[in-house]
Amino acid sequence: MAKGAGMIHPLLATMLVVLTTDYPLSPEEADLFLRPAVEKSFNRISVDGDCSTNDTVILLANGASDATRTADLDAFFRDALQEVCDTLARQLVEDGEGVSVVLEIAVTGAVDDRQARAIAARIATSPLVKTAAYGRDPNWGRVLMAAGSAPWNGGLAELDPNRVQLSFNGTRVVSAGTPTGGDVDTSGKVCRIELDLGLGSGEASYLASDLSYDYVRINAEYTT
Amino acid sequence: MAKGAGMIHPLLATMLVVLTTDYPLSPEEADLFLRPAVEKSFNRISVDGDCSTNDTVILLANGASDATRTADLDAFFRDALQEVCDTLARQLVEDGEGVSVVLEIAVTGAVDDRQARAIAARIATSPLVKTAAYGRDPNWGRVLMAAGSAPWNGGLAELDPNRVQLSFNGTRVVSAGTPTGGDVDTSGKVCRIELDLGLGSGEASYLASDLSYDYVRINAEYTT
Numbered sequence: 001m002a003k004g005a006g007m008i009h010p011l012l013a014t015m016l017v018v019l020t021t022d023y024p025l026s027p028e029e030a031d032l033f034l035r036p037a038v039e040k041s042f043n044r045i046s047v048d049g050d051c052s053t054n055d056t057v058i059l060l061a062n063g064a065s066d067a068t069r070t071a072d073l074d075a076f077f078r079d080a081l082q083e084v085c086d087t088l089a090r091q092l093v094e095d096g097e098g099v100s101v102v103l104e105i106a107v108t109g110a111v112d113d114r115q116a117r118a119i120a121a122r123i124a125t126s127p128l129v130k131t132a133a134y135g136r137d138p139n140w141g142r143v144l145m146a147a148g149s150a151p152w153n154g155g156l157a158e159l160d161p162n163r164v165q166l167s168f169n170g171t172r173v174v175s176a177g178t179p180t181g182g183d184v185d186t187s188g189k190v191c192r193i194e195l196d197l198g199l200g201s202g203e204a205s206y207l208a209s210d211l212s213y214d215y216v217r218i219n220a221e222y223t224t
Numbered sequence: 225m226a227k228g229a230g231m232i233h234p235l236l237a238t239m240l241v242v243l244t245t246d247y248p249l250s251p252e253e254a255d256l257f258l259r260p261a262v263e264k265s266f267n268r269i270s271v272d273g274d275c276s277t278n279d280t281v282i283l284l285a286n287g288a289s290d291a292t293r294t295a296d297l298d299a300f301f302r303d304a305l306q307e308v309c310d311t312l313a314r315q316l317v318e319d320g321e322g323v324s325v326v327l328e329i330a331v332t333g334a335v336d337d338r339q340a341r342a343i344a345a346r347i348a349t350s351p352l353v354k355t356a357a358y359g360r361d362p363n364w365g366r367v368l369m370a371a372g373s374a375p376w377n378g379g380l381a382e383l384d385p386n387r388v389q390l391s392f393n394g395t396r397v398v399s400a401g402t403p404t405g406g407d408v409d410t411s412g413k414v415c416r417i418e419l420d421l422g423l424g425s426g427e428a429s430y431l432a433s434d435l436s437y438d439y440v441r442i443n444a445e446y447t448t
Contacts, residue, residue, distance in 0.1 A: 048351040050366075051373040127272040127351070127435075128443055135444030142274075149275040151375065211351075212444075213437050219352055220359030220436075 015055040017042065017088060023077050024063035033081055034059045041085035044117075046208045047096035048215065049125035057085075093207045098214030101133045102207060104192040107147075109163075110202030115150075117204035119157055122150035123193065130211035133191050138168040138184040143193060163198030170194075241266065241281040241312060247301050248287035257305055258283045265309035268341075270432045271320035272439065273349035281309075317431045322438030325357045326431060328416040331371075333387075334426030339374075341428035343381055346374035347417065354435035357415050362392035362408040367417060387422030394418075 025033065038057050059081075067073060093102055105123050110116035123129055126146040132139035143166060150157040166174035169192050171182040191210075209215075249257065262281050283305075291297060317326055329347050334340035347353055350370040356363035367390060374381040390398035393416050395406040415434075433439075 050350055050352045050369060052369070126274055127439070128274045131440050131443035134440065135447060137444075137447045139448050141448065145274060145276070211440060213440050215351070216355055216358065216435060216437050216440055219355035220361075223359060223361045224363050224365065 015042065015052060015057075015092065017057040019057070019059045019081070019084060021059070021061045021077070021081075022063065022065035022067075023061055024065065024067060024069060025059075025061035030059045030061050033078060037078070037082045037085040040082065041089040042092075044120075044204070044206050045089045045093050046121070046124040046206065047093060047099065048209075048211075048219075090207055093209050096209045097218045098212040098216070099209040100189070100212055100214075101136075101210040102190050103130075103133055103209065104190060105206040105208060106192070106194045106203070107197070107205070108195070108203040109165075109197040109199055110204070111200045112202040113204055114202070115152055115157055116197075116202040117206075118152050119147045119150040119195070119197075120204045120206040122146045123195070124206040124208035127211055130209065133210035134212045136186040138171075138173055138186055138191075140166050140168075140173045140179060143195060144174070147195060147197075159197055160199065165194075165196040165198065167194040168192070239266065239276060239279040239281075239316065243281070243283045243305070243308060245283070245285045245301070245305075246287065246289035246291075247285055248289065248291060248293060249283075249285035254283045254285050257302060261302070261306045261309045264306065265313040266316075268344075268428070268430050269313045269317050270345070270348040270430065271317060271323065272433075272435075272443075314431055317433050320433045321442045322436040322440070323433040324413070324436055324438075325360075325434040326414050327353075327357055327433065328414060329430040329432060330416070330418045330427070331421070331429070332419070332427040333389075333421040333423055334428070335424045336426040337428055338426070339376055339381060340426040341430075342376050343371045343374040343419070343421075344428045344430040346370045347419070348430040348432035351435055354433070357434035358436045360410040362395075362397055362410055362415075364390050364392075364397045364403060367419060368398070371419060371421075383421055384423065389418075389420040389422065391418040392416070 034057065042057055090102070093099065103124065105120050107116040107120045110119060123143055123146040126142065128142040129139070129146050132142050144164065148157065148159050161177040164174055164177050165172065168184040169186065169188070171184045172180050173182045173184060174180065258281065266279075266281055314326070317323065327348065329344050331340040331344045334343060347367055347370040350366065352366040353363070353370050356366050368388065372381065372383050385401040388398055388401050389396065392408040393410065393412070395408045396404050397406045397408060398404065
């Protein structure tokens, strides 16, 4: 079970998630299973880039299954937990305030996974990328702007424009830093942005939303 | 002379600024005068948090005044240059895409100036703070959310809620971490947000804009 709308850019802090299982786990074991699953799901989504003060993910395990734990069964549970977290995280974005398009952002070829994540998060939170998505415009310039302004090691991520490959919904739009003029279908409810930097083997993905009139309406008309 | 609209969050990169003077300066001297003036003006404004790839500030000095340089005259020039940069930077925000309110953000009492700047920049770029400003809502909760989620030393800035003081347009709304219920006049074209963290002597200011339907319209209807 998960609840979220705006203020969604969890760094575990208005997102509320409760997971239940009858798999037998001690509190310490539940923590060990839960943290990696959260890292790759709830901590990789963004509606508006704003963290809440009370994002919460709770895993309740009552052991009622009386299952006998084995390494195989643990692996099965780990995969199932990841799948549930991934599904709920995606639903949080799909149900986000004013969302009309879900952005699947995949960054590959970064220096390392941390750099890939910083770049994916910057693309996920760029108002210009998000308004372009709302306008159904495969705006490669805005994606590259965001990538090149990602914070990295106290400065900004350094990219080699000549190595950059970018696709929208599987259509290559930038190849070796040069626009291809590829014709992108942006009619769907999902926009997949795949950016390969050509620098290393780092990779990360992020799920984000577009920025629409409705997001502004919901958050400007609400008054404290 | 300065030109800007969106993609305004200069870290010197679509902002174009040209300053001219007849004060006699070598290129190296012009650089020494210009950098601190830019740091406190153009590098402290944000329309949408998105950096352009070609923000530019140029200072042209032709020496036509035939002035004799003195320490006093240099100090006068330094102040005049700062004032011109401050004025132009403010006009860039006032003329920003879809802007209806200018946010004057002043953070004091931070651990140091760098932390104050990180927190001011985070408030300046928060979609929830910016949509609240558009809705003319003195939403103290969103300001504190943004402050507490500012990136700082590889993690997040740590605040002591019990020490936090916050005012909107001179009316205290949070005192020692507790809402005062103060009645804020938000009818003007400027919203001044003063946040004192009570931790140290660090301070920084930022000028930012609200986030309106017009910002979304301008950036979603524009198609590449």
